[in-house]
Amino acid sequence: MTTRSGPRSADVPAGFDAARAVADAVLYEGYLLYPYRRSSGKNRVRWQFGVLAPPGWIAEQPSSGSPGVSGSADGSFQQAECLVEATGSATVFLRLRFLQVMRRRVERRAADGRFAPVDELELGDTRELSFDEARPCEFDLAVSLSDLTDRAGRLSVPLRASGGVDVEPLGPRPAAARVVRHRWPVTAAVHLSVTRAEAPFRLHRLRAVVENTVTDLGAGRPRGEALRRSLVAAHSLLGVRGGRFLSLLDPPVWAAGAARGCENLRVFPVVAGGARDVMLCSPIILYDDPRTAPESPGDLFDATEIDEILSLRTRALTDEEKREARATDPRAAEIIDRVDGIPRAMLDRLHGAVRSLRPVEPPTVPSAPEPASGPKSPCGPEPPCGPESPSGPEPAWWEPEADRSVHPGRDSVRVGGVTVARGSRVRLRPRARGSDAHDMFLAGRIARVEAIFLDVDGGRHAAVTLDGDETGDLHRAAGRYFYFAPDELDPLGDPADDALDDPADADRAGAP
Numbered sequence: 001m002t003t004r005s006g007p008r009s010a011d012v013p014a015g016f017d018a019a020r021a022v023a024d025a026v027l028y029e030g031y032l033l034y035p036y037r038r039s040s041g042k043n044r045v046r047w048q049f050g051v052l053a054p055p056g057w058i059a060e061q062p063s064s065g066s067p068g069v070s071g072s073a074d075g076s077f078q079q080a081e082c083l084v085e086a087t088g089s090a091t092v093f094l095r096l097r098f099l100q101v102m103r104r105r106v107e108r109r110a111a112d113g114r115f116a117p118v119d120e121l122e123l124g125d126t127r128e129l130s131f132d133e134a135r136p137c138e139f140d141l142a143v144s145l146s147d148l149t150d151r152a153g154r155l156s157v158p159l160r161a162s163g164g165v166d167v168e169p170l171g172p173r174p175a176a177a178r179v180v181r182h183r184w185p186v187t188a189a190v191h192l193s194v195t196r197a198e199a200p201f202r203l204h205r206l207r208a209v210v211e212n213t214v215t216d217l218g219a220g221r222p223r224g225e226a227l228r229r230s231l232v233a234a235h236s237l238l239g240v241r242g243g244r245f246l247s248l249l250d251p252p253v254w255a256a257g258a259a260r261g262c263e264n265l266r267v268f269p270v271v272a273g274g275a276r277d278v279m280l281c282s283p284i285i286l287y288d289d290p291r292t293a294p295e296s297p298g299d300l301f302d303a304t305e306i307d308e309i310l311s312l313r314t315r316a317l318t319d320e321e322k323r324e325a326r327a328t329d330p331r332a333a334e335i336i337d338r339v340d341g342i343p344r345a346m347l348d349r350l351h352g353a354v355r356s357l358r359p360v361e362p363p364t365v366p367s368a369p370e371p372a373s374g375p376k377s378p379c380g381p382e383p384p385c386g387p388e389s390p391s392g393p394e395p396a397w398w399e400p401e402a403d404r405s406v407h408p409g410r411d412s413v414r415v416g417g418v419t420v421a422r423g424s425r426v427r428l429r430p431r432a433r434g435s436d437a438h439d440m441f442l443a444g445r446i447a448r449v450e451a452i453f454l455d456v457d458g459g460r461h462a463a464v465t466l467d468g469d470e471t472g473d474l475h476r477a478a479g480r481y482f483y484f485a486p487d488e489l490d491p492l493g494d495p496a497d498d499a500l501d502d503p504a505d506a507d508r509a510g511a512p
Contacts, residue, residue, distance in 0.1 A: 011142065012093050013239040015273025019280055021292045022272060025303035026050075026282050027097055027136060027233050028331075032301050034310055035317055036325040036332040038131050043328075046132070047101070050266070050283030052076060052188070052212040052231040060219035073266075074223075077211035078234060080281035081262035082269045083197055083255060084204050086243025088146040093239035094208055096141075096190060098231035099134035100161045102183040106130045109176050120327070123171055127327040128179065132224075134232060135183070137161045141190060145204070145243075154193040158213070161186040184228045187213045197258040203246075205262065208236055208281065235267070236281040244276035247288050295349045298338055301331075308350035314339045408451035413460045418491040420462065424449040427490040428464070428482075442466070442482065446492070450481055462489060 029049055033042045055076035084092075106128045107115035121128045139159050148155055163185035169175035191209040214229045238245070246252065248269060251259040262269075264281075271288045272280035280286070293307065300310045314336065317325070322340075326333035412421035420426060426447055430439035447464035454460055463481035465472040475481060 011091075011241075012095065012140065013241060013273070013275075013277045015275045015278030016093075016095060016237050016239060017273075018275075019237060019273040019278055022286075022290045023097060023235065023237060023280060023282075025292060025299065026235050026280075026284055027099065028299055028301050029233065029284060029303055030301065031099075031134065031233075032329055032332050034300075034302065034305075034313060035321060036301075036314075036328060036335060037321060038129050038328040039324065047099075047134075047227055047230075047232045050078070050098070050232065050234040051227070052078060052098075052210065052234050053226045054212055054214035054217045054229050056215065056218040057221060057226045058212075074226075074230075075266050077209060078266040078281075078283065080208045080236060080238070080264055080267045080269045080279075082206055082238065082248060082279050082281075083246040083251070083258055083262065084206050084240050084243050085202065085246065086145055086204060086240055087202075088144075088149065090145040090240055090242030092143055092145055092148065092192065092194075092206065093237075093241070094141045094190060094192065095237040095239075096139045096159065096188075096210060096234070097236070098137055098234040100137050100183055100186055101227045101230065101232055102133045102135060102181045103228065104131055104133045105180045105182070107178050107180055109174075109178075115178060115180075121170075121177055123177055126170075127323055128170065128177070129324075129327045131328055132227075133181065133329060137186075137231075139190075141192070143192065145194065148192060148194050154191065156189055156191045159188045159190060161188075186229055186231060188231055189213050197255075197261070199255050199258050201254065203255060203258060205258065206238065208238060210234060210236060233283065235283055237272075238269070238279040238281060240277050245271055245279050246276075247271050249288050293353070295346075295353060297342060297346060297350075298335070299331075300335060306350075308347070308352075311339050311342060311347065311350065315342075406454050408453050408463070411452040411454070411460075413452050413462070413486050415486045415489050415491050420449055420452070420486070420489060420491055422449055422451055425467070425492040426462070426464065427492060428484060429488050429490055430484070431488055439482075439484070439488075447482070448472075450476060453483070459485070461485060 026049075030046070032046075033040070037043065051074040053074050053076055058074055058076040061074060084090075105117050106119070106121045108118050108121055110116050117130065119130055141157055143155055161183075163183050165183075166181040168179040168181070170177040170179060189211050191207075191211070193207045193209075195205050195207075197203040197205040210231070212229075212231055217226060217229050246255050246259065248259045248262055248264075267281045267283055268285045269279045269281045270286045270290060272278050272290060274289065280290070292303070296307050297311075300307060300314075302310065317336075322336050325336050409422050412419050414420070415426075426449060428439075428442050428445050428447055430436075430443050446467040448467060449462050449464050451463045452460055453463060461483045462485075463483055465475050465481060469475075
């Protein structure tokens with residue numbers, strides 16, 4: 001077993017580096033929010049994700065009893081469980097990453113030569129503000145699976161991020177001012193354990209628990225003080241050499257029961273790094289193999305936003321607002337400088353990209369046969385002449401009328417041996433994994449099917465409106481529906497009103 005901090009070990013899986021861009025986005029999610037100024041109200045309550053605070057302080061907080069599946073509420077620990085196929089010779093890796101909060105204080109030299117703290121300072125063209133910062137911390141741990149098993153399936157390792165004071169002089173020497181960064185020590189422990197999972201093949205359940213072990217900060221202290229002794233934006237990268245992880249979002253059928261048995265508290269493990277040898281245990285809900293957009297020019301501290309919108313809005317800040325943002329935090333200054341320097345070509349790249357669609361061949365319009373003799377038609381073979389010719393250009397492949405074999409208002413799909421079509425009543429059963437999180441609020445609701453749509457990948461989806469929803473008529477008129485896959489529906493039998501009120505309704509069912 002080896003542990004280390006600082007630069008990464010050369011032995012860790014290559015997927016750790018491949019997952020770093022997404023892990024960095026998680027690390028700095030919410031570090032500062034647009035407009036990146038200290039005076040902005042949203043930046044006065046910071047550090048919202050993955051906060052592992054001292055247990056004595058967190059025990060008195062209202063949210064301490066409901067850890068949930070993600071780290072949007074403060075806690076004292078997080079627990080990740082995942083499934084790994086491996087032999088005893090495999091090696092398990094863990095990289096713990098978090099931010100250590102630092103108090104940054106601006107001080108001015110007084111007439112007697114001593115320094116006194118000030119809230120802000122103008123020094124030539126530079127403005128300095130007192131504001132909290134954070135530095136990234138990283139710890140590596142490696143252990144063979146056989147060693148972990150020999151230790152009765154459990155290994156505990158204490159970790160410490162040291163405290164200290166750093167002083168940065170400002171201006172010419174002797175410095176008229178300085179920035180003092182004060183950080184407090186943070187202690188933690190990592191507990192790794194492994195057990196055999198119930199499955200027809202060799203499968204292990206790997207558990208990684210990270211806990212704050214600070215004991216000298218108790219209840220009743222302000223949150224700002226607790227944050228200085230906390231692991232902020234805490235997350236882990238789990239790796240394996242000589243094995244592979246199974247997705248918890250889309251496990252193989254034979255491991256589905258074991259996946260449901262994994263208990264994840266304040267963390268959400270997903271396969272990452274482009275391979276099956278790395279899991280990213282994030283305090284933010286993600287999907288498998290998350291990636292940052294290649295067009296993105298850099299972090300904006302809000303990875304769920306659209307780079308183009310944030311970049312344009314940042315460029316629209318006034319000079320004074322940009323000056324305050326630069327004084328708020330060095331990383332904010334990097335954002336302002338980078339966005340101001342984005343060339344037009346790069347902004348154009350941010351406008352959008354399509355990655356998940358495949359081309360669909362447009363419908364073939366048969367050409368009229370040429371006569372065996374006589375002059376050729378002046379129109380030529382394409383497009384055909386006469387009354388059978390289409391009027392105007394063919395619709396684009398993504399338009400509903402492009403494929404004339406598709407009729408959303410008349411098409412149907414078989415669900416459990418029952419035909420479901422427009423007018424069918426169903427009970428909604430959203431999948432526990434792989435569905436839109438908002439669909440969970442509709443579980444068990446009764447709905448009416450308005451149309452059956454076919455997507456460009458060949459999948460069918462039912463467009464539904466909710467029974468008892470007073471806005472149903474408005475949604476129906478505007479073509480705004482909820483969409484569910486066939487396996488998320490329970491048919492309720494033949495509806496009494498499956499006949500169309502107007503035969504034209506079937507052709508008026510629009511695209512989503």
